[in-house]
Amino acid sequence: MQDKGWKDLKLFYSVETAQHFLEMVYKNQGMEDAKKNSYKNGERFIFFLKHAEAFYKQAKIATLEIKPILLFYGMAQLLKACLLTTDPSYPSHTSVLAHGVTTRKRKKQNYRFYEDEVKIQRNGLCMHVIRSLFQLSGLEDERFNMKQLLAKIPEINKVLAFQRKPNPIVKAAVEDRLIELPGETPNAYNMSSKRFIEHIEYHLNWSFCREEKEGIVFSAAHKECRPSTSTTLLYDLEQDRYYFPAERDHFLKLPEILAHYLVAYNLSMIARYETEWWYDLLLQSASDDYVIIQQFLHIVESKFPYYIAELLLQKKENNKKDQLI
Structure with missing residues (x-):
């Protein structure tokens, strides 16, 4: 690496x-x-x-x-x-x-x-x-x-989990400009699916595409789907996997x-x-x-x-x- x-x-x-x-x-x-x-x-x-x-x-x-x-x-x-x-x-x-x-x-x-x-x-x-x-x-x-x-x-x-410092995140699937979040993600925000979608569209400027059994799909700007420039998605280089914050106060826009x-x-x-x-x-x-x-x-x-x-x-x-x- x-x-x-x-x-x-x-x-x-x-x-x-x-x-x-x-x-x-x-x-x-x-x-x-x-x-x-x-x-x-x-x-x-x-x-x-x-x-x-x-x-x-x-x-x-x-x-x-x-x-x-x-x-x-x-x-x-x-x-x-x-x-x-x-x-x-x-x-x-x-x-x-x-x-x-x-x-x-x-x-x-x-x-x-x-x-x-x-x-x-x-x-x-x-x-x-x-x-x-x-x-x-x-x-x-x-x-x-x-x-x-x-x-x-x-x-x-x-390390944070081992030290009892939880940092809740969920896996995210990214392909081109589409981002799929797990269907249970709204539960982490104590929101209904509809309210969660509105929340993401308003705060992140992502566009809702569709809701499936497995997850909720959004489209986003190209820079938001790249590890080096995304201000929201988290990228694990060791596992080559994307994550999404599962708590509201974890959005730093950075x-x-x-x-x-x-x-x-x-x-x-x-x-x-x-x-x-x-x-x-x-x-x-x-x-x-x-x-x-x-x-x-x-x-x-x-x-x-x-x-x-x-x-x-x-x-x-x-x-x-x-x-x-």
Whole structure:
């Protein structure tokens, strides 16, 4: 699983290929000076990818003490490469260079990582990715706790269930732009089928297609049916299976890629500045946080590059009538 993402990303490790890719993407988005910008950004695009790979290679062999820092900076470099596909002038101003995330002041006693939170700032890399790459709005100054963000990563569900932290989800079948949810899903929401369908259509902008004995079928925008860009569906890379939240408050309207980035940012800050708490956790393994963090780092080490590769390769296949984002 880990090699898959980097194997695909290395397909771009040629200036000629990178320039052709960027020119095509720029033209598909109706940008002016597509060829000029592609020549300007071809090498930069590759450098971002290679710099990210260097961080990931070191993270793979690094001890847990410094792994979060290396992975976070690797993630940032991958996102910068992606930004060049939607913002040829990146970085056009200094305000987009900062991480764009803050953490709350930590309590020295009884601090729990699982209950901690981060806040998205109005400016910085994170908000620029949200606006430019995913074309989302309304997330300025939004706060997310680690519980919410980790719930976006279905591979970690086994750990949460083992620790008595249930994260109810149901299997979903996805084919092209059709999404089928199990027939019993409305029960999880304490709704009738009719009320559930209205709820999904209103809140998710999915279109109801039909109700069958096995499930309820909706159609959705192409980006909502892709693992790297969906803000609602959960994708388990290890099992190659989709899931759907079985609780109302689990809809963050945030792609999983950004959940990875936000959790990794928090961990990198802890590893850099909360040394006493960090080493106490690693050496004593006293709280459930230890296993959650360990499993998270293991998952995103392979899943984040996979998502970035999928996002870029999908852009390569897009045309003006069927754009991913």
